[in-house]
Structures are given as structure tokens and as C-alpha cells.
Amino acid sequence: MQLVAVDYQAENAAELFTRSLRETGFGVLKNHPIQQSVVESIYKNWQTFFDGEQKHDFVYNKDTQDGFFPASVSEVAKGFKAKDIKEYYHFYPWGICPDNLKEELANYYKMANDLAKELLGWVEQYSPEEVAAKYRQPLSSMIEGSEQTLLRVLHYPPLQGNEEPDAIRAAAHEDINLLTILPSANEPGLQVKKQDGSWMDVPCDFGNLIVNIGDMLQEASGHYYPSTTHRVVNPEGQDQSRSRISLPLFLHPKPEVVLSDRYTADSYLKERLRELGVI
Ligand SMILES: O=C(O)CCC(=O)C(=O)O
Numbered sequence: 552m553q554l555v556a557v558d559y560q561a562e563n564a565a566e567l568f569t570r571s572l573r574e575t576g577f578g579v580l581k582n583h584p585i586q587q588s589v590v591e592s593i594y595k596n597w598q599t600f601f602d603g604e605q606k607h608d609f610v611y612n613k614d615t616q617d618g619f620f621p622a623s624v625s626e627v628a629k630g631f632k633a634k635d636i637k638e639y640y641h642f643y644p645w646g647i648c649p650d651n652l653k654e655e656l657a658n659y660y661k662m663a664n665d666l667a668k669e670l671l672g673w674v675e676q677y678s679p680e681e682v683a684a685k686y687r688q689p690l691s692s693m694i695e696g697s698e699q700t701l702l703r704v705l706h707y708p709p710l711q712g713n714e715e716p717d718a719i720r721a722a723a724h725e726d727i728n729l730l731t732i733l734p735s736a737n738e739p740g741l742q743v744k745k746q747d748g749s750w751m752d753v754p755c756d757f758g759n760l761i762v763n764i765g766d767m768l769q770e771a772s773g774h775y776y777p778s779t780t781h782r783v784v785n786p787e788g789q790d791q792s793r794s795r796i797s798l799p800l801f802l803h804p805k806p807e808v809v810l811s812d813r814y815t816a817d818s819y820l821k822e823r824l825r826e827l828g829v830i
């Protein structure tokens with residue numbers, strides 16, 4: 552298993568990219584339309600937000616799940632006991648967001664959604680006939696106008712040395728959604744699990760865009776596209792004093808979208824959130 556960055560502008564980009572998704576659950580794009588300067592500015596502005604006190608005025612709403620999630624309520628991945636060492640903000644265009652950060656994030660949300668739509672088109676185009684026959688509607692239309700798609704701004708603080716034993720920045724998990732779009736973070740740490748059970752670093756050259764399959768696309772494609780386990784490991788040595796910011800966009804279909812004979816997007820999401828103890 553190998554992850555090679557595919558040039559978005561190349562003639563055979565769609566073919567190479569979807570082959571990588573099929574074989575590894577992950578694809579890496581370079582030369583793509585999301586401007587690095589925009590991503591860098593978001594990282595900088597949100598570092599200031601996480602370092603400040605204002606975040607406590609934006610604590611998440613339990614019913615709607617938008618807003619700031621402090622480290623004390625951070626996720627525990629399925630099958631793990633220790634909380635992840637992270638805090639994060641859930642942004643939805645309809646949700647709460649500090650005024651000074653909203654426009655930039657909303658613009659990014661739209662830009663990343665547009666690209667995601669195109670990538671879902673690639674996925675559909677390169678699905679074998681018997682797999683494409685399983686899609687109840689075009690994949691790209693599943694997310695069109697969805698209010699469920701979530702942009703998460705993640706802050707992994709510097710390590711203090713008093714973390715729970717076994718706690719890592721993000722314990723091994725699979726994403727629940729259709730597809731995840733993740734610009735390279737400002738620090739390394741993301742790893743993907745190989746079929747032999749060992750871990751491989753995801754190439755994190757600044758400017759790359761990492762895309763991975765989530766459980767919902769695995770379900771909708773009858774497991775043709777695998778939702779691969781990944782994690783974020785702790786830095787070592789000098790790097791322990793460094794924060795890490797990342798910005799995954801989790802593409803969620805509209806709730807009524809039928810994924811398979813067994814699930815709609817809504818029933819699937821609820822089942823997973825219940826397992827995680829979030830609802
Ligand atoms: O921070 C990262 O690089 C990945 C985060 C992630 O996998 C997640 O939030 O689901």
C-alpha cells in the first residue's frame with residue numbers, strides 16, 4: 552500500500568485518484584483548486600481563537616451540535632477508554648460562529664463543498680457498473696443542499712506531560728460520513744492503517760489535500776470503496792510543544808438519502824452516534 556499525491560490537473564487524475572481510494576480508502580491531491588493561503592489564514596486565525604478565552608462563549612449546543620467542544624468533552628473513539636487529546640469547533644453555515652471568523656470559514660466551506668462534488672462525480676464515474684447500480688441517486692446529488700455537512704476545526708494542544716496514559720491526539724477510527732476532505736495539517740501525525748495492521752504516515756506536504764472514504768460511502772458502494780481506519784499520533788521530543796490544527800470537512804448526505812437496503816443517511820448516522828454515546 553502506497554499513497555502517492557495525484558496531480559489534480561493531470562489528464563488521468565480522476566482515474567488515478569479513484570484507484571487510490573479503492574485500494575487504500577485514501578487519496579492525496581496536489582495542484583488542486585483550494586488555495587493554500589486561505590487554509591493558512593484559517594489555521595492562524597483559529598489558533599488565536601483556541602488560545603483565547605472567547606471560545607468559552609461559544610460552547611456547543613447539545614441539540615444542534617454546533618460550536619466549541621472543549622477538551623473535557625472530547626471524543627472517545629469506538630472501543631477506546633481514553634479521551635482524545637484535542638478540542639474542536641463544529642461549523643455549519645447555519646450555526647454559531649464568532650463574527651470575525653465566520654466569513655472566511657463560510658467561504659472555505661463552499662469552496663471545499665464544490666470540490667467535493669466534483670470528486671464524488673469522479674468516484675461515481677469510476678465505479679464499476681455493478682457498483683454504480685447500487686447508488687440510489689448520483690453521489691454528488693446526495694450532498695447537494697445538505698445542512699448536515701460538517702466543517703470541524705481541530706486543535707491538538709501542545710502535550711503537557713500529564714495526559715492520560717494511552718491517550719493520543721486522535722485514537723484509531725473510521726469516519727462516519729460519505730467522504731472527508733482534509734487539507735494537510737500544519738504538523739504531521741496522521742496515519743492510516745494498512746491491511747497487514749501496521750500504520751503508515753499520510754504524506755503531509757503542506758498544500759496537499761487528503762481525501763478519505765467514510766462509512767456511508769462504504770455502505771452505499773457495497774464495500775467496494777473501503778472506509779479505512781486512521782489516527783493522529785502524538786509528537787515526540789521537541790515537537791511536543793507544538794500545536795496542531797486541522798480542518799476536516801465531513802460530507803454528509805441529506806437525512807432522507809437512501810444509502811442501501813438497510814440504511815438511510817439519517818438512520819445510519821443515528822446508529823453510529825448512539826454507539827459513540829453522543830446522543
Ligand atoms: O487531524 C487530522 O489530521 C485528522 C482528524 C480526523 O481524522 C477526524 O477528525 O476524523
Ligand SMILES: [Fe+2]
Nearest residue numbers: 724725726781
Ligand atoms: Fe477521521
